Amino acid sequence: MTLEETIIGLARETKxxxxxxxxxxxxxxxxVLLAMAAALLERKDYIQAQxxxxxAAGREKGLSAAMLDRLALSDKVIExxxxxxxxxxxxxxxVGEISELQRRPSGIMVGRMRIPLGVIGMIYESRPNVTVDAAALCLKAGNAVVLRGGSEALHSNLALAQVLRDCLAAExxxxxxxxxxxxxxxEAVTCMLRLEEQIxxxxPRGGEGLIRFVSENSRIPVLKHYKGVCHVFVDAGADLGMAGDIVINGKTQRPGVCNALETLLVHRDAAAEFLPAVGARLALAGVEIRGCPQTLALMPMAVPAGxxxxxxxxxxxxxxxxxxxxIDEALTHIARYGSQHTEAIITNNHAHAQRFLREVDSSSVMVNASTRxxxxGQYGLGAEIGISTxxxxxxxxxxxRELTTRKFIVYGEGQIRV
Structure with missing residues (x-):
């Protein structure tokens, strides 16, 4: 059996x-979900052996310590x-939720029912825990799922999936x-992306290169975000202590994630007081500053931004x-350089806050809060399958809810259209 035949057969089974x-x-x-949770603990030794x-293969290939850490299924990760x-x-x-039910002039009742999408294809890198997260969310939303993890995690992903599949079979x-x-x-990914009748x-979850490859080669609709270029704009008259805390948190708590702060914009009326103070805190945290000419004059540790x-x-x-x-220049800068991921304004000006919320075209827009x-999970969605821009x-x-869609439903009592 060819690789393409293998992938098609697998997708048909999932369909x-x-x-x-x-x-x-x-x-x-x-x-089933609770049985899966119990099974992960019961079969932990098998999972960790795989x-x-x-x-071992990663160490032999010379994967970085950070990559190996992301790959490891420690007791803590399994918990x-x-x-x-x-x-x-x-x-x-x-699933099954009915909304917007209304009676039309003809007498019919028209509403909308939330339904599963069908078959979800997940393409992701490195972290094998995504296998469980994605499977759980897809199952709860009534979907089947085809998972294609990174090659470095193949044994781990297959083991995790087997434990979950055994729980399905038991039911x-x-x-x-x-x-x-x-x-x-x-080539398995390329084959998968052609299966618009089955998926x-x-x-896709991973680096920009993976996501662009998927977007450019898929015949199937793709929910994606290429990158997270998140901005914070510190407005004139903002609480500068609060602004400093938000900037430090956004940049240093986990700098390698897509909702980390990447660009700080500061109103010129706040810059002279704010930048030296926050610059000292950033320097203590080991942050390199790349600044505009005005920034360089206020932050001696900064280097010129290219x-x-x-x-x-x-x-x-x-x-x-x-x-x-x-604020106009801040909005223009964000419109040009933002990635529609997350943008924040730090301000005490209600009109500026509302304008920022209205005008910034981003999937998350914040007032006086960290981009992190x-x-x-923080939004109350429970587990997250990804972020779409x-x-x-x-x-x-x-x-x-984002793993479902809605169909129209109609209740009648014998009405015919005239």
Whole structure:
């Protein structure tokens, strides 16, 4: 059997299982999710033994300590996956929800019912815990899922999926509702992206290169974000102590994530007081400042920003800093260099706050809060399957509801159209 035939056969099996999953009751879905949580703990030794095969191969290939850390399924990581499964089981089930029911002049009742999307294709890198997170969310939302993780985590992903599939089988459910593509050949991804008859939506998670490859080669709709170039604008008259705390948190708490702060914009009337103070705190945290000429005059430790630093996702302890004349210049800068991920304003001016919320075209827009809050868990969505900076059909962090769509439903009493 060729690679293409293998991928097509696997996707067809998943498509067949999707109908059964779509019609599961909330009770059954929750029972399976809780059984999966218990099974991860019961079969931890098996999972970690398979994970060690990946870690050994990674060490042999010279993967960095950071990459190996992301790959490792430690006791703590497995406990986190177990907690995640239990949390998804506790979330309200969106499937079957009816809304907007209204009677039309003809007498018919028209409403909308929330339904699963069908088959989700997940393409992701490195972290094998995504296998469990994605499978759990897809199952609760009534979807089947085809998972294609990174080649460095193949044994781990297959082991995790097997534990989850065994729980489905124990409930007399089709294990094909959760599939992991069992090969590392990159051509498998290309094959997967051509299966528009079997897969309804592709969600890529990883670096910009992976996401652009998926977007450029997929025949299937793709929910994606290329990068997170997140800005904070410190307005004139802002609480500068609060602004400093938000900047430090946004840049230094986890600099390698997509909701970390990458560019700081400061109103010129606040710059002389704010930049030296926040600069000292950033320097203590080991942050390199790349600034405009006005910034260089106020922050001696800064180096000149190059043209490519505006709009750059550093994913590191590097921060671009620019002094702007007013909110208009800040909005123009964000419109040019932002990535529609997350933008924040620090201000005591209500009119400026409302204007920023209205005018910034981003999936998350914040007033007086850290960009690090741009996260499904922090927003109350439960677990998160990804972040979308496209607008069809989801915008921002994606949870259970974003893994569903709505269809029209009609109740009649014999009406015919005249």
């Amino acid at each position: 067949g299982a999707a109908r059964q999953v779509a019609n599961l009751s909330t009770t059954v879905k929750n029972r 994970n060690e095969l990946d870690l 986190a996956m177990v907690t995640g499964l239990r949390e998804v089981a506790a979330l309200p089930d969106p 007399q459910l089709d294990p094909a509702a959760i599939q992991v593509i069992p090969v590392t050949d990159r 309804d939506l592709i969600i 043209p490519d630093d505006w709009g750059m996702e550093f994913l590191d302890l590097i921060l671009a800093v620019k002094v702007v004349a007013d 809050f741009s996260d499904g 496209t607008k069809l059909h989801a915008y921002g962090p994606m949870g259970l």
